[in-house]
Amino acid sequence: MENLLAFIGRNMFLVFGLMAVGGAVALVFSKNAVHSVVGFLFSMLSVAACYLCMSAEFLAVAQLLVYAGGIVVLFLFVVMLVEMTKFKEKGLFQVQTPYAVAAVILGAVAFIGVFWSTWFGPSAAVPLTLSSPELAEGLNVASQNAEAVSRGLFAGYLLPFEILSVILLVALVGAVTLAKKERN
Amino acid sequence: MNAAPVTMTLLQTCVMAVLQAICVVLFVFIIVPLTIYAERKVLGFAQDRLGATRIAGHRVGLTGWLNRGMWRMGKVPFLSYWRGLPMLVGDIAKLFLKEDIVPTKADRAIFLVAPALSLIASVVVFAAVSFYPGALFTFPKIVPIIGGLPFNGCITDMNVGLLFILGIASVGVYGIVLGAWASNSKYPLLGGLRSGAQIVSYEVPLTLSLLAPVVLTGTLNFNKMTLALATEMPLYAVPILFVSFFVYFTCGFAETNRMPFDMPEAENELVAGFHTEYSGMRFGFFYLAEYINMVVVTAIASAFFLGGPYLAPFGLHRYIMHVPFLGAPNGLWFVAKMILLLFTFIWVRGTIPRYRYDQVMAVAWKYLIPFTLILVLLAAMVRYAAPALPVA
Numbered sequence: 001m002e003n004l005l006a007f008i009g010r011n012m013f014l015v016f017g018l019m020a021v022g023g024a025v026a027l028v029f030s031k032n033a034v035h036s037v038v039g040f041l042f043s044m045l046s047v048a049a050c051y052l053c054m055s056a057e058f059l060a061v062a063q064l065l066v067y068a069g070g071i072v073v074l075f076l077f078v079v080m081l082v083e084m085t086k087f088k089e090k091g092l093f094q095v096q097t098p099y100a101v102a103a104v105i106l107g108a109v110a111f112i113g114v115f116w117s118t119w120f121g122p123s124a125a126v127p128l129t130l131s132s133p134e135l136a137e138g139l140n141v142a143s144q145n146a147e148a149v150s151r152g153l154f155a156g157y158l159l160p161f162e163i164l165s166v167i168l169l170v171a172l173v174g175a176v177t178l179a180k181k182e183r184n
Numbered sequence: 185m186n187a188a189p190v191t192m193t194l195l196q197t198c199v200m201a202v203l204q205a206i207c208v209v210l211f212v213f214i215i216v217p218l219t220i221y222a223e224r225k226v227l228g229f230a231q232d233r234l235g236a237t238r239i240a241g242h243r244v245g246l247t248g249w250l251n252r253g254m255w256r257m258g259k260v261p262f263l264s265y266w267r268g269l270p271m272l273v274g275d276i277a278k279l280f281l282k283e284d285i286v287p288t289k290a291d292r293a294i295f296l297v298a299p300a301l302s303l304i305a306s307v308v309v310f311a312a313v314s315f316y317p318g319a320l321f322t323f324p325k326i327v328p329i330i331g332g333l334p335f336n337g338c339i340t341d342m343n344v345g346l347l348f349i350l351g352i353a354s355v356g357v358y359g360i361v362l363g364a365w366a367s368n369s370k371y372p373l374l375g376g377l378r379s380g381a382q383i384v385s386y387e388v389p390l391t392l393s394l395l396a397p398v399v400l401t402g403t404l405n406f407n408k409m410t411l412a413l414a415t416e417m418p419l420y421a422v423p424i425l426f427v428s429f430f431v432y433f434t435c436g437f438a439e440t441n442r443m444p445f446d447m448p449e450a451e452n453e454l455v456a457g458f459h460t461e462y463s464g465m466r467f468g469f470f471y472l473a474e475y476i477n478m479v480v481v482t483a484i485a486s487a488f489f490l491g492g493p494y495l496a497p498f499g500l501h502r503y504i505m506h507v508p509f510l511g512a513p514n515g516l517w518f519v520a521k522m523i524l525l526l527f528t529f530i531w532v533r534g535t536i537p538r539y540r541y542d543q544v545m546a547v548a549w550k551y552l553i554p555f556t557l558i559l560v561l562l563a564a565m566v567r568y569a570a571p572a573l574p575v576a
Binding site: 001034 | 198291294343344347350351352365381384387
């Protein structure tokens with residue numbers, strides 16, 4: 001019993017990872033746009049569960065709050081109101097096919113290259129860790145990971161973090177500008 | 185409170201978690217029907233009538249005979265005040281027994297899943313709600329697997345408990361929006377859109393109003409926050425907590441689609457809003473989810489602002505900390521505060537009329553969000569001014 005539970009616990013990550021992939025497949029292949037969004041939601045929830053399996057509680061909950069609770073809702077909102085049949089008549093999606101194939105091939109090559117070098121290439125001299133010791137000074141990363149993440153964001157990497165927020169602001173302003181232009 | 189951590193095997197952990205989950209679900213499914221009953225009665229009294237008084241006619245059967253005696257004495261039967269109670273059973277039986285209709289043109293899969301999503305998201309939140317700090321009781325040694333282990337007042341005392349609650353609660357909106365879309369009908373769609381926009385908007389001031397306590401305590405752990413907010417706040421933090429309690433509670437009304445903000449199901453405009461096409465137990469799921477969400481909102485409000493298991497609200501508990509019985513944490517205080525707030529939910533429903541939709545949005549974006557930002561700023565100033573506050 002104990003061994004079985006431990007086995008399940010170890011392989012939980014795999015289960016949720018496969019679920020995330022399943023959600024992503026549903027996102028790509030479903031005919032209905034709302035079904036795609038539901039697949040996206042499923043995928044995002046599974047990714048949150050994956051984080052939870054690796055005891056990154058803060059990251060899991062942030063994933064839930066930001067993606068599942070915020071971004072996908074807005075997606076759903078837009079998709080619900082758009083009649084996708086109109087775009088089918090215009091042939092919008094057919095036009096994109098060659099570009100999409102090219103992008104997928106490029107992405108696949110890049111991923112295979114990365115996986116190839118990790119599995120078959122020489123191992124790195126310094127092991128890659130996300131939490132360097134000075135980043136999480138005096139913090140138990142397992143039980144205080146909100147503090148550890150905040151230490152990273154607001155002490156270790158404050159400048160990149162702020163630049164990221166400026167990028168978000170630019171995107172926001174851009175969206176407003178585009179919307180305004182269409183109205184005129 | 186700070187008992188030595190008990191090491192448990194995986195099996196024990198699982199069994200304990202299942203037991204606690206069962207207890208929480210029982211608690212929820214006891215308090216929710218009682219709230220529905222109380223809603224009948226309180227709304228009745230608010231509108232100067234009796235509310236539900238009987239389930240049978242006043243002439244036949246045992247109930248009729250008991251009532252008749254009272255009427256004959258020229259009184260409204262005082263028994264009838266509690267005799268609306270069996271109506272609860274009738275309500276639930278009705279939900280279970282009615283025909284489950286799926287519209288022909290509906291998107292079947294999503295239509296069937298949406299109510300469950302709504303209900304699950306509202307119940308799972310209780311995984312992180314702590315009713316009592318530490319162990320409620322210890323199992324005797326005779327119990328097979330979990331003998332000698334403490335039964336804690338919360339299922340998981342995770343270090344990001346508050347964020348977990350907010351995160352899971354934010355998933356609940358999908359049930360409403362997807363169900364509304366899948367109905368393939370215009371009134372539900374309008375209701376779903378309203379609900380989506382409203383919940384996403386009100387999540388901002390809701391989270392910001394909870395940010396003030398987070399800034400004051402410097403932790404996201406449910407138990408630690410409750411303890412620190414009840415006992416370690418300086419006196420000048422009390423007004424901030426007081427105000428953010430009202431902001432939080434207002435946003436709670438909007439998040440649960442309750443009366444002044446119940447635009448998603450505004451029956452004089454949208455038939456019944458997002459659940460127009462639902463019937464039977466699937467409607468029941470939405471109905472239950474709304475009430476469970478109310479319980480969640482009251483649980484958070486009472487834990488963080490009203491002191492939770494500590495008696496005195498708004499951080500005033502440290503003045504009565506050493507009083508023998510009242511000073512000790514007690515799960516009953518928590519539940520009593522929740523019931524008080526649930527009563528307030530119903531009371532407000534009976535008192536305040538519905539807003540117009542643009543007013544609802546204006547309240548969130550033009551007033552509550554700037555206001556809560558100021559609150560967070562003030563909380564940060566208190567934090568800066570009081571070096572004695574706990575550091576993580």
